[in-house]
């Protein structure tokens with residue numbers, strides 16, 4: 001299907017499926033992942049869910065190890081594997097976008113999953129079945145967080161709390177394991193923002209969607225590219241690119257300070273006129289410190305949004321493709 005915005009597919013398969021795998025320093029993992037996925041693809045083809053020209057697309061996100069050599073070797077050996085090499089490390093969301101946008105006119109259904117096999121391949125069939133029933137986006141949702149580190153669990157719990165309190169529709173437990181039809185990806189392409197937060201944007205695009213549950217596995221090899229510091233910045237990124245509630249909080253903090261100052265002013269005047277001049281620098285120092293702390297934090301929050309605007313107006317490309325295995 002040619003993926004024009006708003007196009008909905010009516011036929012019920014077999015779908016031409018493209019599985020997009022973002023890879024950053026995954027040389028030790030990608031070979032194993034690809035062979036597992038090829039087997040699964042064969043099963044999907046024989047069950048009539050996927051068409052025989054379905055394929056995998058590995059996006060090398062500027063790896064510094066032999067990931068690209070691995071991918072090009074795999075692609076040379078098997079028609080069902082394509083590779084895209086980005087010119088530098090553009091980050092996980094941009095690698096996903098590069099894979100989705102460059103394949104959307106070639107496939108009916110595009111699936112994204114981790115290159116480390118943490119996402120359960122056996123739910124791919126359920127995803128395609130949901131598409132058959134007319135769903136246009138299917139979210140992979142993890143059942144538990146057993147394999148996560150303590151810090152990751154805390155970060156996740158905090159994040160959903162904050163987002164929830166700001167009334168943002170987030171799918172709890174969903175990361176970047178999802179499938180969508182080419183029309184949805186065409187709609188996604190119209191979201192031109194530099195600070196793209198995919199987990200939040202897909203629910204925003206709308207259309208009938210479904211969730212499939214799975215148990216997240218341990219990483220097969222290599223290390224997670226998301227240490228706590230990066231997780232924190234991912235959550236902060238998510239909040240600030242999706243809502244301006246922190247700016248409203250800044251206003252509320254200002255209002256609060258004004259009310260306190262007003263009350264204090266009245267009290268001071270009253271005391272002065274009633275022969276109780278207020279003494280002591282301790283209270284003064286405390287007030288100065290409190291207010292300047294709130295002020296500085298507020299400037300920081302506003303600065304975050306100004307920085308985002310700065311990034312947006314530059315309109316830099318989100319990714320640059322250096323080469324591909326199929327020359328297109």
Ligand code: UDP
Pocket residue numbers: 021022023024025026061089090091092095113114115116118223224225226
């Ligand atoms: N990844 C990427 N670019 C990056 C960081 C990560 O393409 O800058 C890929 C990585 O190779 C993996 C996926 O994004 O396929 C998720 O990363 P990872 O498995 O390290 O995260 P975790 O599963 O630990 O959250």
Ligand code: MG
Pocket residue numbers: 114116118219224
């Ligand atoms: Mg992973």
